[in-house]
Structure formats: C-alpha cells, structure tokens
Amino acid sequence: MKHKDEINSIIKDVGGVANIQRMTHCMTRLRFNLADDKKADLDAISKINGVLNTQFQNSQLQIVIGPAVADWYDEISDLTGIGQEESQETDVKEKKGFFSKLLEIFSNVFLPVIPAIAGAGMMKAILGLLSSFSLISQKSDSYIILNLMADATFYFLPFLLAISAAKLFKTNAILSAVLAGALLYPSLINNVGKISNYHFLGLPIPVINYSASVLPIILSVWIMSYLYRFVDKHMPDMLKVIFVPTVVLIIMIPIELIAIGPLGNYLGSILSAASMKLFSFSGALAGAILGGLRPLLVMTGMHQALTPIVFQNFASKGYDVLMPTMLVSTFAQATGVLTMAFKTRSKKEKSVIYASGISAILGITEPALYGVIVKYKRVLLSVCIGGGLGAAYVSAMGYHLGSFTPSNILSLAVYALMPKFIHVIIGLVIAIVSTALLVLVLQPKVGVEDEKPVIDVSKENATREDLSTIDIFAPMEGDLVSLKEVPDTTFSSGAMGDGFAIIPKNGVVKAPFDGTIAVIAQTGHAVGIRGKNGIEVLIHVGIDTVELNGKFFQTYVTQGQKVSKGQKLISFDLKKVEKQYNIISPIIVTSGKVSLKDEVRVDGIDNNTLLAQASTADAI
Template sequence: MELSKSVASIIAHVGGKENIVNVWHCMTRLRFELVDYDKADMEALKAIPDVIGVQFAKGQVQIVIGTTVEKFYTEAMKQLGLDAAKEADKAPADEPSGEKKGLVSQFMDLMSGIFGPIVPAIAGAGMIKGLMTGLVALNVISNTTDTYLIIDMLASGVFNFLPFLVAASEAKKLKTNQYLAIALATVIMYPTMVNAAAAGEISNFYLFGMIPVPVFNYSSSVIPIFFGVLLMSYVHRWVDRIIPSAAKTVIVPTLTLFISGILTLTVVGPIGIYLGRGLASVVNTVYDISPVLCGVFFGAIRPVSILVGMHHAMTPIAMENFASQGWDMLMPMMFVANLSIVGAAAGCYFKANSKSEKTVIGGAVLSGFLGITEPALFGVLTKYKMAFVAATVGSVVGSAFISFFGVRLYGYITSSVFSIPAYIGPYFPFAVLGWIITLAVSFSLSYLLVVKMNRSSELSN
C-alpha cells in the first residue's frame, strides 16, 4: 500500500487526528497516546498491509511497522500538521481523559520514548566498536595505530557524550525546550568537571564558598541527565508561568538554566550517580551470588519485555555497567533472547500452510538475525502462542548457560549477528556454545509444540 494511504488509514483507525494526544516512534514501532483508547480499532489496524502487529501496552497503542518506521512517522507528522521541532518546545500535554497511567507505566513509557530514538546512534557506534574490538582480538589491527585511534573516535564519541543524546531525546519526549536540555548536559560535561574527576585530587567544588558541588565524571552516564532534564521541564514550566510575556525571551531561559544547572550539579546529578551505581550494584550482586539465577531471571523477562515495548528499561543499567566497570553481562543475554525468538519463529516455518506465510516467517527469521525481532514476535509468535513459550524457555536456558561461564561484553553493541566479532576473546567459546544451545532449544521446542503436537491432535480427531 502507498505510504500516505497506509498512514492515513492508521490515523483514521486510532480515532482520527482529534483523538491523538501524542505520537512518536522507536526503532520499529509507531507509538500513539490517545484521548479515548476505545476509539482505536485494533483489528482494522492489524489489517493494514504495512502493519506487522498492533498492541496496547504502557498506556500506548503501539503499531509495529519495522525498520521503515521513521518514514511512517514523518508522514504521520505531516498529515497531522505537526512539526517535530516545534512540538518539542511546547509544554507537556495534559493527562488525557480517561484512566491515568500508573507510575511504573509512566516510567516505562518515558524510558522507551527516550531510548528508542537514540538507539540507532548507539547501535551504529556500538557496531563499529564491536568490529574493531574483534579485529584487535584477532591481531588484524593494533590498537596503537592512528587508524584504530581515528575509528575509535567514531565509535566512542557517542558513548562519551551520551548525556547530550539523552538530554535531547528526553526533552523532545517531555515536550520541553531541547536546546536548554542540551545546555544542561554541557554543564555536567564541562571540562572543569570532567578534568577534576579524572585528576581525582578533590571531591567537591564549593559554590559561594559553602555549598558543596560533588565532583563526578558524568561521561557515558545516563541517569544523572535523565533526572536533570526531568527537573528542568518542571522548572521551565514554572518560570514560564510566572514571568511576564514581555520578558520571557531572555528571562525564562536564563532562570531555567541557572536554577536547573545549580540543582543538577548539587543535588540531582549526584543522586543520579549514586542511584545508577546502586542499580548496577544490585544486578551485579545477584549475578555474583548466582550467575545462573541472574541468567534465568533476565532470560525469562526479555522476550515478554520486547513484546510489550519495555526492553529499553534495561539500557540504563547496561550503560551504567559499561561506565562504572567497563563491561556488562546483560547485553549478551539480550542477544541470546533475540536468538531464542529467531529459533522459535524458524520452528513455525514447518507449520505454515501457504507460500506467503512461509515467506513471512522466512523474512522474520532473517530480520531477527539482523537484530530486529518484532516481525518474528508479532508476525509469528503471537499467532503460534506455544512458540512464544519455546522462545522464552530457549532464552532462559541460553542466558543461564552464558551467565554461568561469565560471558560479557566490553562495549554497547546491537544484539545481532554483526555483533559476533565483539565477543572474540576469552569468553568467545562459551558465547558460541550458548548461541547454539539457545537456537537448538527454541527451535526444537517450537517445532515440537507447534508442529508435532498439533499434527498429533489433528490425527487423534
């Protein structure tokens, strides 16, 4: 179907332009916040040819499009008469009528709205970093050459200055001023702070000679700027409300940046640092006590978290692990979960009764190997429910296995076959065994539960 017609159908079936409060996208999904969710015709949305899947989760109607979602978003904004840049400067929308979302739902909604849009930048940089790590491990290139150092700048720059990306994305999600949010990121990333933290000679600066400003290296951090921009959105609204219109242009940004900057440096930023370390410490403590238990838990929740669009909730913890200890054990589990979904979808291939359905499953499997699992989840596993069970079991078994042997990554990278070079090193054999076990378990169980048992049921009838 033509793009404009598909988008027009989507808008019509979510209740029309007047029913849409907000629309945004992640890597594969259009996400709608609506005034009245009862007006959304889920079955009609599923029937649109370009739509892979539809679900209601976290107070959103999520429409799975695939890797072309940005084109759909751009066309949707055009048809809705909205400008993304201008929308980012508006005050946050009022809570839509109807039942209010819970705090957990709001938090997950915010996480997906922030990290979804910046994942391409992180994934691209992570892929370069992973490939270079693999080449160094294979002695193809030395990490002391100018070539390596230049390419490493391409890969590491995104992660070093991650607070800027988070600030811009969060401001857009909160509909506050993006440039003030970026300015706030410059405050905590200014060389005076970064260099003092690197030198390690002082623990505090003192504002007005008496207010301590803790010294931390905020490079690669996520949680401090997250809370900083959240605070800034409220400060900006408050200042904008009390300042007369004639003075808004200069006074509002001045007061917003001054108040938010001081509070972020003295209170919010340090709290964010300690909270991030605390979250990572909890996960690492569980991992230290029982790597297998940790693998079972994360392996079990990962497939369902992708299904409901909550998978970005793990990203801050993984990023904190990379920033604080230089490695992370969650990213390998994410790759295992993706492979389990691929294996389970592949098992369903032998259940397909038509050439078109086999083509859909084949495309979903290929897409899953490339790191995009939504086609397999929504196009295959939601149809064959027992295959989703098989994917979850495969994820649990594979994650427990690689956790037991301590498989880890030393930099953020997308969970796809292209990430394999990043695993080359002491844990590589265990990683490969884990991937094989995951694919074997999920494929075998899916084939058994969806194909074999179904055929036995048909014969008995």
C-alpha cells in the same frame, strides 16, 4: 506517498487526528499516546496491510510495522503535522500508575536516540572485526578515528538524552543541552579520581564521571521544565530573551551538580547494584530469568526498564552482564522462527519466516516475535526455554561485556574482545540447539499442502476440459458425517449445495483452503470463503446457533480479508454451545459442485485431511 491508504486507515482507526496527543516511533513500532484509548479500534488496525501487530502497553498504543516504520512515521507526520514535539491537548485524561509513567518516560526519551546507539554499536562491531583479524592496528590514526566514531554517542549520551527529554517534557532543548554540557565539563571529568569535591557557596559538588549516564540528565531536564515555565510566565516580555535563560541556568546548574546529578547517579548505582546482586547470588538463575523472559518483556514494554541499568553498568563498572542474556535470547528467537520453515509448506508463511528470521539475526526481533512466534504458543515456549538455558550458561560462567553493542550476529566481534568468549559461543549453541529441537518436537505442522487424501474423491463430475477443482480440507477437528445426518432440511436436502458435516471436538474453525472471506456472520456462528475460480464454501457452526447472538463466539477475520489454509477464522466455547444446541456443523459448497462419498467417517480429522474436491466451470 507509498502507504497513503494504510496511513489514512491508521489515523481513522486510532480515533482521528484530534485523538492523537503524541506520536513517536522506534526501530519497528509506531507509538501513539491517545487522549482516549477507547476510541482506538485494535482489530481494524491489525488488519491493515503492513501491520504486524497492535497492542496497548503502559497506556501507549503500539503498532508494529517492522524495519520500514520510519517511512510510515514520516508519512503520518507529513499528512497530519503531528510529530514528537507536538501534542493535542484534550480534556480526556487517563490515570496511570507510577511505574507505568516511569516506563513511558524511559521509553519516549530513549526511542529517538536508538538509531544513534544502534549505529554506534555497529561501529563497535565493525571495529572489533577489523581488530580481531589484524586488519587495523590499535595504534594507528585510523583506529583512533574509528574508535572516536563508535564512542562519541556513548560518551556524549547525556547530550542526546537532553534533547530527547526536552521534547518529551516540552521545554527548551538548547538549555537542556547546556545542562548536559555542565555534567560533562572537562574540569569535572578530568578530575574524577583525583579530588572528591568542588565547593560552590560552601556546598559540596561531588566530582563524578557523568559520561554515558542516563538518570542525571533526565531528572535535570524534567525539573528544569517546571522552572523554565515558571520563569517564562512571570518574566516581562521585553526581558525574556536575556533573563529567562540567565535565571534558569543560574538556578538549575548548581542544583544539578549539587543534588540532581549525584542523586541520579546514586539511583542508577542502586539499580545497577540490584542487578549485579542477582547475578552474584546465582548467575544461572539471573540468566535464565532474563534470557527466558526476554520475549515477554519486549511484548509488555518492560525491557525499557533495563536500558538505564545497562548504561549505568558500563559507566560505573566498565562492563555489563545483562546484554549477553539479550544476545542469547535474540538468537533463540531467530532459531525458533527459522525452524518453523520445516513445519509449514505454505509459501506465504515461509516468506514471512525467512524475512523475520533474517531480521532477528540482524538484531530486530519484533517482526519475528509478532509475525511468527506469538502466533504459535509452542514456538514461544520453545524460544523462552532455549533462550533461558543459553543465557543461564553464559551468566553462570561469569561473562562480562566490555562495551555496548546491538544484539546481533555482527556484534560477536565485540563479544570476542572480552575474556571467556568461548562461553558465549557455547551458550549460543545451547540456545540454538535446544530451541530448534523443542520447536521440531512440540510444534505440529501448519499449512500443510500436498498431503494424500484419506478419502477417495469421486471424479464423476470432472468431465469438462475447462473444469477447475479445489481441495477442501477439514476446517475443524472432529468426526466426519454425511450431510444427510444434519437435523436441518435446509442443509440435509442439499438445497444450499452439496457438502458434508463435522461433529467438532474443539472450538476452532480454520480456513479449508487459501481464499477470501466472502461473508462473516456478526454472531460469529458462520463464515463463507471464496476460493479460486469462484468456488465458495459455507462453514456453519452448529444448528440454530444464530440464536446465541454471538455469545460464546469470537471472530478473527473480516469480510474481504485474504486468508491462508489453516488460518484461524472463528473460535467458540464448545462445551457451552453444545449444552444448548446441536453442534453438528455443515460445510457446504454454495458455488460449484462437490464430490464426496456418503456415510464416510474419519475420527480425529484435522486440517491435514482432504475431505472433498469441489469443482466449478462456466456451465455450472
């Protein structure tokens, strides 16, 4: 088990095995339905090695892992025995709104099917590439088989959704698949457009093409779950094997074909028509909204509501207009992340940037979104604006996508098969260029290294050959003052160590160098950091602020946590704190020696400003 320690920590921090009602995963996230959400410690989970982000969305705990999520899911299942089909029933229930329940159902039904959809979409892209470069004839047997491989998932989508829905609604998966078979039976499918109705006991059965449909099978399995439990409960044990499925199918299939299927198809058509109405009213407006808000939709889980609409569009119209906006947003997110490589010199940060950027280009945006974009508000704003502009252009030009394909660079081969493909390319260029420019202009540099010091550093203590030094950069923006000006003799006398002080201009404390959190006050007013060779620095926000007992303070790190220079450690309400206490903040080297000229003041210092050079050696 590769992630044993991390898995054990997750189980503990979600409230233990007994608190897990259900567990699933998607391409990048572990998803937990908990009996009691309050038992989950999000801060602790977020600090587990390998976890990119943690959040509650629609009453579901989502732990963002990245592309390796399936391995984590398997390990949790092996360790706990909890899988998709299992549930821990408790007395603790949470009331959820109708829309939250609906989103949760769509999400949980589609998640297990996503790998098949993604694989089929990639097959479409590969087939499009082969066809575009005339590497295969569309009349050849090989093309026919490859097309079969790509289309099978979408054509028989009701079967896949039936099995997934059966697990969600805790009913018989085989009978659920039979319901899907009834929707796709050749006598119905082959007569679409030839006759309008069949009749059963005098009741009309509309002849509808249910291939690639979503709502009809989900509704059918949901209703069957109640019927199955009722029949199974009242059927004598000796008759259950034969008569439970007989009674269920005799009742369900007519109801499905006469009422549920047409109703689900009608609801899907309404959703599709509503989306098309927005695009017909103003393609540019619709594209701007969907392309611009896509990152936020993913963060809130609202993007799941669009999935049935996409498949309904393909099933009823033969094309879709929503997915092109998703493609543009994907490229905008990849661009926003990769552009950050020009804004940081931190090797650690760049490794995350490159990995998540490549992942985004290949269609998996969560690592980029949670690992980089949401950390920097200006990058998020740039991505939303760039994605919105590019998607607005593509939608305004009336581009239609002919078949489902993942939103990644390889999928351009599928987009190229449709008319007006040039507008997709132009839209992507708009998104890429505008996003990159906005990030370059709006986002300040972070984690800057190797800047020239603005303060001369005395080297008088650096006389031994084995002496090691570490640069201390400003942990806060403000005015630099001598330690002697601190109105507390413990600090000003140098009893705790040499250093300096800052009168902060905002309420953010950042790491002055790469290191480990040696101590963090529960009240949030102070933090100690240990750097290389044992040098330790204490950052104390204000004087006597411990008396606030944590009021107006928030911490973002824990003891023992590794941090990078420029990483946010503490935030505080500067205006409220300085109303009650002197806000001058000592920065003390508690282990080692520091050399800094007294009476030096630098207005508006920031984390690019080298304040001092601390040194330590065996003899110190």
